[in-house]
Amino acid sequence: MTIVDFSKDEKAILVRRMQAYFADELQQQIGQFDAEFLLDFISREIGPYYYNRGLYDAQTVLNARVEDLQDSIYQLEKHTDFRK
Template sequence: MSDITFSKEEKALIVRKIQGYFSEELNQQIGQFDAEFLLDFLSKELGAYYYNRGLYDAQAVLNAKLEDVQDAIYQLEQRTEFRR
């Protein structure tokens, strides 16, 4: 897995969200530099956990779709004297 990176616009939005959280929930002001530093830390240290969870969720969706495809193929199968 490569490092998790965000575009300039995405990072700015996330930084504002971090600042808003600190202000509203913790009643503390946090500057842009500190919020960016926190975002970088969280991305580096925790990002892989969220990334992996996303992969697991995607795999579960894909497996469900593959089961649907297998069922559809089974329904198309014609009866013959051969058994599986």
């Protein structure tokens, strides 16, 4: 898996959101450096779990669509004396 690399602007948004969370929910102030450090840690250590879950969810959706497509193709099939 490649490491997700956010742009400077994206990272700034994430850092601000993290700082807001700390202030609102934990009544703690966290500086930009600490927030960036924590964001990097979460991305590196926890991010892969979310990434993999996204892949599993995408695979489930894709499998359902393939099954629907197979059913649609089966419905088009004409009766013949041949067997599968």
